[in-house]
Amino acid sequence: MDNKKIRQIVIFGDGVEAQLAALVIKSQFDEESFAVSIVSGGSQNSSYALSLQPESISIFNLIGLDEKTLMRNVKSNFKFGTLFENLDGKGKSCFQPFGTHGGPMDLVSFQHFAIKKRIEQGSFDYNDYSLAAKAALANKFVHPQNPGSLLSTLSYSLHLSAEDLEALFAHRCRALGVNVIQGAVKEVNTSNDRITNVVLDDLTQVNGDFFIDCTNQIANPFAEAMEIKIKSWSEWFENDRVARVFSSNEGEELFTRVKADSNKIVRQIGLADGSAQDVYYSSRVTSAEEVARELKSDSLAKDVVDEQFIIGTREVAWKGNYLALGRAFGQYEPLNASNFHGFIVGLQKFIALFPRTDDCELESFELNRKLNLWYENMRDINLLYHLSLEQKAGNSSNNLSAINLEKYPQSFQHKFKTFIDSGQLAYYEEEAFSEPFRSSLYLNLQFWPSAYDPRMDRFDMSQMNTRFDEMKSAINSTVAQMPNHLQYRSQYLDS
Amino acid sequence: MIKNIVIVGGGTAGWMTASALARHLPEACDITLVESEQIAKVGVGEATIPVIRQFNAALGIDEKEFMSRTNATFKLGIRFENWARKGDAYNHAFGFFGRPINDISFHHFWLSINQSEKDAWIHDFNVPSVASDLNRYAHRQYNDEQMGSRYFYAFQFDAHLYADYLSEWAQQKGVTRKEGIVNEVSTNPENGFITGLTLDNGEVISGDLFIDCSGFRGLLINQTLGIDFLDWSHWLPCNRAWAVSSAYPSRDAEIPPYTRAKALTAGWQWRIPLQNRTGDGNVFSNNFISEDEGLSQLLENIEGDAINEPRLLKFTTGKRDKLWHKNCVAIGLSGGFLEPLESTSIALIQGAIMLLLKHFPDNNFDPIREQEFNRRMTQKYEESRDFLILHYHATERDDTEFWNYCRTMSVPDEVKFRIELFKKTGFVSHNQSDLFIEHNWLAVLFGQRIIPENYDPRIERFASQEIKELLQVMKQETRDAVTAMPIHNETLKNYCAGDLISNFEQAKR
Structure with a gap:
């Protein structure tokens, strides 16, 4: 089989991850070399806020976004670490600094x-x-x-507002000529362990040479079509759902809060105009309604978004002409670092190994080995x-x-x-x-x-x-x- | 707490271990080293790699004094001759190629220039490589900001004098030296731990922790505790070495700041330049040539007169299944031996000592410390092994049975993968903790004529003319930096002269 030169890259996902992948590829490679498209299904499944690691910040330099411009646009706070609260069930806390x-x-x-x-x-x-x-x-x-x-x-x-970052990235994507297609994935067609095309719910057929999955969903039609198994870590991590809410109360702290609270883990990220809370809980112990009720008792809270998740990773992130990054590849509880950090780590490794053709066996082996270890x-x-x-x-x-x-x-x-x-x-x-x-x-x-x-x-x-x-x-x-x-x-x- | 530490064997490994333990462990520890003048020291590792400087610095050794006492010279790398093809030569030098641009390694830029338009080999952008070609050496510390200081150095020294130097140093720090041959090793019948040694004079030396530096035989780790040896000779087939010292051809001979490794018909010959002589040796496989042929080759290929009787070393490449077992830790040849091609022997001794210090046992001998030590040492040996295999396997030579074997042998998956990935993409895969990192692999991969088919596609954002100009500037910077360096002899004379070849006649006698 002839190796196909990569000219069209299609990125799937709705949030900042898909946009960032597009921006990095556009900024790092010759513009003439690739056409980059994003297929957006229009569903929100990310936190309202992002909490970065010190090592993550350099990714913004790659796309020509300096710290001040970034912070001005995304209601950003500085962060020195994470405060772990109620470690002993009696209010004891510990601070984990960078x-x-x-x-x-x-x-x-x-x-x-x-x-x-x-x-x-x-x-x-x-x-x-x-x-x-x-x-x-x-x-x-x-x-x-x-x-x-x-x-x-x-x-x-x-700490950054995910919503604002998405708006900022969207603007930059448009400026760089990233084509955005609206539609949810209906069918993924493959041949010889490669994706040939993707059919959207309106029956549009999306063709490409390389497909990047930033959907934040570890179990999805891509994993199924490419026959990539999931290695669940549920035997060690019981939580399987997360409820997300944004509240306009104070959020000026220099740290992310992680609180252990009667079978739940609550993560709070402060922004300049409020704070985002993600509540990780086990559906076997607590119902979604109960969690939502609790969150809504805060009068300043906006709508609660609740979703299921799987803690673990896929067996591989990269197979053939398909790559899953961030939460599409693996998910962990964001205790010391958010899943966005894992996404950036994967993206950086991919950029260093960027393939010229869809024959990527060696490159994918290297990335899979290292990314699995990292997770x-x-x-x-x-x-x-x-x-x-x-x-x-x-x-x-x-x-x-x-x-x-x-x-x-x-x-x-x-x-x-x-x-x-x-x-x-x-x-x-x-x-x-x-x-x-x-x-x-x-x-x-x-x-x-x-x-x-x-x-x-x-x-x-x-x-x-x-x-x-x-x-x-x-x-x-x-x-x-x-x-x-x-x-x-x-x-x-x-x- | 461990109170009594007994080291068996007083070569390079034994005295390096004794020195480091005496320097770093609490003074309450008693360290005894048993050695015998009747047992010849192998004295491996006259050539080193830059990590040895950390070891010496941690001991607090004065570099000038140490170099003068051991007739040491500076080492910028290894010059490989006849490896990929007969007539080829390249340096594996201790420094970077050019400078990275936008976090992309330099070699990708060099690769992006069409072959016909290249006016320099990649090694021409490597300061220590060019300095080696011109026998120049300036003594300075690494400085990333200056092209002329982007290199590391190691030493080439007399391993026996180094052991003697450390012996004196360690004994001043309280290490007790016992002269004698170990006749018997006692173990506790209940747990199999070593309890003591009986020397040929009847003296019994008991201890809590025993370090086996007894050489290839592994008196404690193998002969007493029965830890098996993993034989890697199917990948590293050399199993014999003839070693001799030779005189410089003249008193004003230039002393190269590098070790030479010249490939022969069934192995290779080393030439390690010291201040007063060279150390020479032919490493070969007796499955392909006889020991007599090996000796003839050695003597044919030395440049000066031999000044001592050649001696034959017999070895099998590989390592012990585990280097730490119960209360015994094998360091040096007793733990494993690869071969001297990349001067890894002393580096592996050093690695074992530093890991032992980090995971030093207490009286409970919790197995977790042993496990971590063994896990890490296995990684270190395997990584060094893989790098060595690259030199043998990535050859085009088909002129002898030995080279045909090496070229066509099956190699570990990791080596195969690294070569294939590099060939295809120019990307060098290595681990963060590796002894040999990107620039080391690049030197040998390019030197062995493995030229990637592609380079980092990010480079296509740069105009070809811009890259050519950048390369031109870096090449000139490299050349200027080297031209400004003194010749190696001069640096030695001014910095650390011991028996520098002005004493040549004396050495010859």
């Missing part, structure tokens, strides 16, 4: 200082050594600055949060090494045991978060190891104590001098 904690200690990571101190004195607040955490909770913000200074340890991200790592990070809830709810023994991990995936068991035994992180390729972030997550969720790196005992602890006491003080005084979030944002966007 950026680093403490500082380098020869070859030993900072968490070992914390573990050693905690063993010695019985308690230790890890976030005392994070400028981002302290600043976020004080609602203070500045951009990272001066390499080597305390302010350089900051790392930030953004599995994200799954394992989320399992840590669930394990934390389970532990606290069950008032389990403090002996963490005695936790029965058998029901969890092998990789999670290995990672957890390694950290709890020695405070060290097991190494896996394609981790979704940096090492400092992962170790701080363990400690902030109160998974304290019983041992620390023995190399710590070579250090002069009085010197170390002085050094990090000074750092703690410097963090507090720096936060005191930092401007208020709103004030800073307003000045920044007006400048």
Whole structure:
């Protein structure tokens, strides 16, 4: 069979994901090379707001969208991390910041200082050594600055209005000549593991050389036609529905809130004009009506959108001339990162491997291998949060090494045991978060190891104590001098 | 806490391990190293790769002193001769090709220029490669901002002197050296853990943790604990090496800042230039030529006079099934041996030491630490193995039975995949933790005449003339940076002279 040169790319999806895929392709490749179309079915199945990771922001540079222009158009707030609330069912919370904690200690990571101190004195607040955490909770913000200074340890991200971003992207898509076709997918026709055409509900036949699925639906006609199986993670994640609502109440916080609330997980993202809430729940425990009733009790809330979802991934993201990105490939609970982040990771990997023809076996193998690893790592990070809830709810023994991990995936068991035994992180390729972030997550969720790196005992602890006491003080005084979030944002966007 | 650590074997692996443990572990740990002057050291790894600098820096070793004491020279890479075809030569140099533009690797831009219009080979855009060709070396730290500083360096040194240097250093830090041959190893009948060693003088040395640096035989890991060896000789078929030292042809000979690997009929010959001599060796497979033929080839191909008796090393490429078992960790040849082509021996020793420190056991010997160590070491060995296989397999040579075998042998899927993906797209697949990353693979892939059919399509946004001009500028920058460098001999003389070849006559005697 002759390989077909890719000239027509068709992207399916209704939200910012499909638009962003189109914009990136249009901006990264020779305009003459490809015709890009979006097929939009007109259904809304995304959150009202997006919560980005620091690593996601660079994608906007690729499409020539600078931070200020972006923020001005999408009611954006800055973000320093995530506040996890009600971890123990009694109101206890923990903040998980971006950026680093403490500082380098020869070859030993900072968490070992914390573990050693905690063993010695019985308690230790890890976030005392994070400028981002302290600043976020004080609602203070500045951009990272001066390499080597305390302010350089900051790392930030953004909250955005999905609706506004969609409008902004739509404008840019039109300007770049992206053709938008309205219609829902009725039938996907294939031959030899390749899509030949897609028939819409009005019987329009959409032809193309390469098809990108940004529909945000893991089970859909494409997966069925291409015979791509789904690997469900429901044995570890019970929630199978999400209710989304937007409320005009205050939303100026420098963090995403994630609250565990009687069998539900509520995620709240603050924007300049309100906040978006996504409620993840299990249909076996709670009904959609009950959740909607609860959400509508907030007088400022707009319409509630409720949808079913599957936590897990497809076996592959890319098969033949078909690629599924973001939630069409895999979905995870957006605890530390939104699914939009997973979409961006997949898109970036695809751009680096962009095929010239529809013979993509090698490229797809590479992308599938790496993307699967990335999603599995994200799954394992989320399992840590669930394990934390389970532990606290069950008032389990403090002996963490005695936790029965058998029901969890092998990789999670290995990672957890390694950290709890020695405070060290097991190494896996394609981790979704940096090492400092992962170790701080363990400690902030109160998974304290019983041992620390023995190399710590070579250090002069009085010197170390002085050094990090000074750092703690410097963090507090720096936060005191930092401007208020709103004030800073307003000045920044007006400048 | 582990109190008593016993290291068996005092070569490069043994003393590197002893030094690192003495430097990083609490002072309360007692470290004993057992070695015997009656057992010859293999002394592998006279050539290194840049990661060794992190190891030395973590010990706090003074670079000048160390280089002077070990007759070390600087190493910018490896020069491969006759590998893809007879008469070919290329450098695998420790630095980047050109500069990326808009996050797209440089080589895609170079590939986009029509073959007929190319006026430079890709290695001409690599500063350490061009510097190697001209025997030049400027001692500076990596600086991404300056074209002339976008390279890394390693060392070529006398491995015996390095072991001696570290031996002295470690003993000053409190490591106890015991002279003796291990006659017996005792184990706990209940759990199989090693409890102690009995030396030929009757002394019993007990310990909590035993590090096996005993060389190929694996006295503890294999002979005592019975951990099997995974044989990779079907992929890396060389199993013999004749080694000899030779003198420089003259006192004013230029010392190359690189190791040479010249492919012969059934393997290859190394030439590692030190300050006072070269280390030479013929690595070959005795399935294709005899040991005598191997020796003749070695002596025919050395440039100066041999200054010692050639010695024969016998090995099988591969690794132990696991390097850490119970309370024993195998580091160095006891854990595995690939072959010296890419100077990975010391890097793998270093990798094992750093992983051991990271996952250092306590008295419980929780199996999770052993598991993570073994998992990571397997990845490191396999990754190095795959990179080595590339050199043998990606050849056009059909002039001997050996090269026919290598060219047509079945290789691990991972190697096959990486080559095919590169051929098709110009994309280099590698893992984030790999020892050899994009520029390393590129040097060898291009050097072995694998030229991709395509390049990154994002480049089509750039005008061809614009790319040509960018390339012209980078080529000139590269050339200017190298021209401004002193010759390697001069840098050695000013920075770290030991027995620099001014003592040539003495070395010859």
